Amino acid sequence: MPGGWLAPIQAVEYLRSFLLGRAGWSQIRGMLFISGAFGLFRRDVYELVGGVDLESEGDDVELVTGMHHRLIADRRPHQVGFVPDPCCWTVVPTTARALAHQRRRWAQILSEALWIHRPILFNPRYGMVGLLILPYYLIFELGSAPVELGGILALVIGLPLGIVSPAVALLFIVVGLGYATLLTLVGVIIEEFSYNRYRTWRDFGLLAYAAIAENIGYRQIYAWWRVRGIVDALLGRRAQWVAPDAKASPPGVKGMQPV
Numbered sequence: 001m002p003g004g005w006l007a008p009i010q011a012v013e014y015l016r017s018f019l020l021g022r023a024g025w026s027q028i029r030g031m032l033f034i035s036g037a038f039g040l041f042r043r044d045v046y047e048l049v050g051g052v053d054l055e056s057e058g059d060d061v062e063l064v065t066g067m068h069h070r071l072i073a074d075r076r077p078h079q080v081g082f083v084p085d086p087c088c089w090t091v092v093p094t095t096a097r098a099l100a101h102q103r104r105r106w107a108q109i110l111s112e113a114l115w116i117h118r119p120i121l122f123n124p125r126y127g128m129v130g131l132l133i134l135p136y137y138l139i140f141e142l143g144s145a146p147v148e149l150g151g152i153l154a155l156v157i158g159l160p161l162g163i164v165s166p167a168v169a170l171l172f173i174v175v176g177l178g179y180a181t182l183l184t185l186v187g188v189i190i191e192e193f194s195y196n197r198y199r200t201w202r203d204f205g206l207l208a209y210a211a212i213a214e215n216i217g218y219r220q221i222y223a224w225w226r227v228r229g230i231v232d233a234l235l236g237r238r239a240q241w242v243a244p245d246a247k248a249s250p251p252g253v254k255g256m257q258p259v
Contacts, residue, residue, distance in 0.1 A: 001203035002092075006099060008210035009218055010092045015207075016187035019084060019194070026082035030133040032068075034060050034080065038088045045071070045078075056112040057105070057239035065117045068129045072120075084194075100225050107142065107229025108239045114138055115233070145226035152220060177215045184211040 001008065018035075025031045034041075039060060049070045052059045064080055071078045093099040114121070114134060121138065123130040155172065158164030188207045191197065198204060232239065 001198050001200075001206045003206075004094055005213070006094055006096065007092055008206045009214045010099075012184050012188060012207055012210040012214060015191050016184050018082075019190050020183070020187050022082045023084055025133070026080070028128065029079050030128060031080035031082055032061065032064055032133055032137060034064050053116055056116060057109050061109055062113040062116060065113050065120075065134075068126070068133075069117050069120055072126045072129060096221075100221075103222055103225040104229040104232065105239045107145070107226040108232045108237070110137060111142060111230050111233035112239070114142070142226070142230055145223040145230070148220070148223045149227060180215045180219065181211055184214060 001011065022031065022033065041063070045067055046063070049063070049066045052063045053066065056062045067078070067080070093102055114137065117134070120126045120130045121134050151172075155164060155169050159166065159169055185208070188204075188211060192204070198207060
């Protein structure tokens, strides 16, 4: 388990996203993200969709969305699978500045991919992808950021003005943060029972710390980064990939995280 205060939080993000999120989407044929660190694509399908859209920097996201778009339009049965067993190591940002740039870029390229393939959105012709998968990413991955920041602002303004009662504010905080922490802890427990990659009490302690710390400050800042990424996409700015600031090192050392 990597040390520091940012890397463990990213570790639990990856666990929740991969073990719970992508494994679930794969079961209902709803995979939209294939990890750029470890993804395999059939060449004939890649050529069929014309490769990646050069107007977007989000090659993996846009490519998979484009595959769904073309294959469903051609009425060709297909499945984008997720295999949880392989493990590779990826370098993750170890400073807030580098992480902010990465997450801002992620939001921007998701916005660009949804815009490029907007004919799919809410289109019953595209089945679950058009009516569930893409709307989910539009509403919950992108739309949730400004909503979350708006909720925080409403609490900050409403409490001193007496519009929001302290009891309601406390309930909002406990339920919202508690539920998010519970989901992360479930991901950690599933990882331990299924793969047991983190084998010491130190590792488990860092995972437990990250599950709680993620929702107190980090999550709210992350929402702001996503909003900035959405604005970048709306303004047509070019997303720039910047390498993480951590130097390559053996697995388990600072800056390295399994995916």
